[in-house]
Amino acid sequence: MTDMRAALYDRFGAPDVLYVGAVPAPEITSDQVLVRVRTTSVNGGELTARAGKMRLVTGRRFPQRLGIDFVGEVTEVGSSVTGIAAGRRVWGVLGRSFGAAADYVAVHPRKIAPAPANLSDAEAVSLLAGGTTAMTALRDKARLQPGERLLVRGGSGGVGSVAVQIGALLGARVTALAGAGNLDFVRDLGAAEALDHRTHRPSDLGRYDVVLDTVGTEQRAYRRLLAPGGRMVAIAFDIDRIGASLGYIAGSVVHGAQRVRFFSGNPTTSQLVELARHAEAGSIRPVVDTVRPFDEIADAHRALEAGGVRGKHVLRLT
Template structure:
């Protein structure tokens, strides 16, 4: 079958479309015919070698962590699912390989995909939506009427976080680049500001800050109101040790803690996201659709920045 591969760590150009064996289906697994995957920051880190302690040095390696498709085969011990059922799911935060024609997964890694959305539309919500729900509901415990600030509001996670924040009843202030202000405003944000022209000291106080950027944590932490919570899903790659040390230190010093997490969602969270999508609380956020053969171009585009939602790989069979 066709799959996105690379034979060494490096820039986007190391990626190519190649051939790999069809995955074997264990008795407790399902085979999913993949229709679409999105491009995520974790894959970029994997491809460049920043996760080599986990991914190792065996090549070729694979790309893709999420997927939307339909069940092609059921293992003999799997119940409650049927062939042809439309599903979406996630391989794992450091398990790559969904950018392929088929994947084999356990039932807890999938859930029914939202009705009324194409695979391309649905997959644009998956990684960002599960991350946003975990960050805002479980980590920050965002409540109705609270003031929420979303940094990086036009990206794959931030664009869904704006919508999830509004679904939770928060007053949402969003920071984005100048060309994306209208796009973010259309997602429902109450206030949209150009991050290039807005210093943190001009922003006022917030009950919850969701940071998808990873820089200037001290400056933004100071914006938290008493009892405020800040959730970071990124750290400063220019000085990772300093950035992570600050985040960890915030748990010990002071009341305004910065919570950092890397998501690894399962069935229940996918099912909840499906309900939000089918209820119309969130809508797809597709920047550009690429064929599997253009996987390198998709990675290059995400690295270039300025993204509006997700770069999506559509896999045609």
């Protein structure tokens, strides 16, 4: 095996810059496994990177890669790896790097776990990055408690659709902001209240113990909605005002408990195992918006940019 397919782009720009091309297949080290990727999904950070708004992080060397999550089959195991055999169906998240949108990915065992047996490959990958991010944000960062009031911005998206479910699972009263066409959808996921984000401004809303921000704009206005002892967790920043947005997040530490907690997901095997357990129990369900063949990745990016998404846009490689 020498070459494989991968999603690539040779310049920053609109979805039209994307293509599926040939790159060298990865060679694993002794402490890695090789996974044949069956499905991956499109995440918001990839749109930002492709547009060139994260070039200080991604650099300017081309071609650049895409994809952070994957479901597939282990095909090769490093000599020092134990407890994993070729042929196992797994899911995983690369964390803070791209490259999962390809036929094969080389990963450390701590980045993968057995995929939920009751979910298809498309269903499983739709739950992965959003599920681990929402679980970390609400349980570990915000320490959401039963009976607390939770506001989820972007309640129908890849992270928000799982956050609504996890919030309800943890016993919170969930309010979700979403587009008008998705209000019944987020109520069905477990939101006690669903509001149109276009007609309900922050000043129209009440007080919340926890605010989960998956959008990144107007963070100052949404932080003002926190009740005494409230916590705000952000997984996004304003991509059109990156310096000001990140500066506000960093400066919010002066507000003590009401600072904006920002993090980038980097899940471990234990988190993947826990998420799989919830999926197999039916307490968290996947939400698939569309499933497309791999060579339609540009269409998937266009669809996510158009908004109104319900869950995830999935790409199928096999």
